[in-house]
Amino acid sequence: MMVRFPLLVLVLIICALRCRMAKAESSPESGNGYTLASVREALVKQEDTIIYGLIERAKFPSNSHAYDKDYAAIKGFCGSLVEFVVKNTEALQAKAGRYKNPEENPFFPEYLPPSMVPSYPFTQILHPGAASININKSIWKMYFQEFLPLLATSGDDGNYAQTAATDLSLLQAISRRIHYGKFVAEVKFRDAPQDYEPLIRAKDKEGLMKLLTFTSVEEMVRKRVEKKAAVFGQEVSLNGEEEDNQKPKFDPSLASRLYQKWVIPFTKEVQVDYLLRRLD
């Protein structure tokens, strides 16, 4: 009995979750096309983009000159080459309308010119408070100070502009995945407001974090991401071809580590931040 009880609880929780998911999928309140199922699918797709980005960045060595504030010395610009590339690329993508989509969050919002293209009717399901949530400064710091030294082998091939462009694509993919937490939180909230409202009113961050945490799901995501890294990062050759270079493009466990240590915790941080504003 002692052993069976937790098992029974687990089965009941799973049933309850499945019912909720089914409800969210069919509910008209579930947010104009955003459902638990569609949000899950988007997160899974975004994993692929992040893995391709990791492989592409790992093709270049560390190229430390790209990150050295004293190296570039570009007239009229104070900062490293990667800052130059990211700030200016974001500015021109802003003119082209990138940040009108509520799924996108810039790294340097203070430098953004307005969009210069006709507006598109993106589905608006988020609470207006979402617009003020942007943790890209933390993502930037994590990426350059902690993650990149693990990913890039030391060396210098002079391709600083290309390296910076690859950093930007990868950063954008990681940022989109993390800030997608706003949509995850909104869909979860609409699905069970009675569970969230008391915690939100009590500003109970810890309680919200507990309600959002499913250890077994997180474990599954990490395993899937590592498997994707192994599949997408393998050398593919035809039968009979010589295989000169069979080392993997990067260590697949790094993808899992990125998710465990940063992507998942940051996503939950965004979810809690969003929920705390949800009733304002």
Place this chain on the structure above:
Amino acid sequence: MMVRFPLLVLVLIICALRCRMAKAESSPESGNGYTLASVREALVKQEDTIIYGLIERAKFPSNSHAYDKDYAAIKGFCGSLVEFVVKNTEALQAKAGRYKNPEENPFFPEYLPPSMVPSYPFTQILHPGAASININKSIWKMYFQEFLPLLATSGDDGNYAQTAATDLSLLQAISRRIHYGKFVAEVKFRDAPQDYEPLIRAKDKEGLMKLLTFTSVEEMVRKRVEKKAAVFGQEVSLNGEEEDNQKPKFDPSLASRLYQKWVIPFTKEVQVDYLLRRLD
């Protein structure tokens, strides 16, 4: 005897090619780090980048507004949104030094500001005539008029800036692969100048094209690229996970078609163009 003779010839050709390859790998004349083996490895790696790029572009629908000259109407700019994004991104990457690497070729060379970063000692093995070879106008036309309609499903999700950025990354990867023909031609020339010189002096384009064509190698490349597209484009899930969405990210035979119809012929065009200037 009638049957054996062509077989013997084939074996002799293969032996001769292998000897050449071994010679090129060890020869000090083979170009400061560029050898037949290293050039082959670079081409194989570039396939992966192109496949990831195809998958990323296929994630978006056609988004035709991005290519419509009348849609964007950006003040002070005449052209489509994709032209706006490509021209401006190239300009800022030029400032960051991208085009100092002889492996890179811009789509809009006429709009490029000079590099603003210290110069890097890229290996210079090409004949100076290489700098005037740029077939990006043909690549641009092929990509937007012929290939993209095959790759992107019809539809509009409003992510025009993101789509244009994805187009640019893919175009850059395809362009790099095709213009790498300059390095392929240089290494082949250094390896057997006696075969090339008479044809170059006679301006014998057809003869050069024949000398550069190995149908079985081209066939192998196409097969490998299609296999890569199938491997990298598959949905990866853990055992026991539900698989809601098992359609491939794009049709792998499209990758093979891209190579057969455009990448391989354009690369050979670059090689011939380069060789014709090699003795100037």
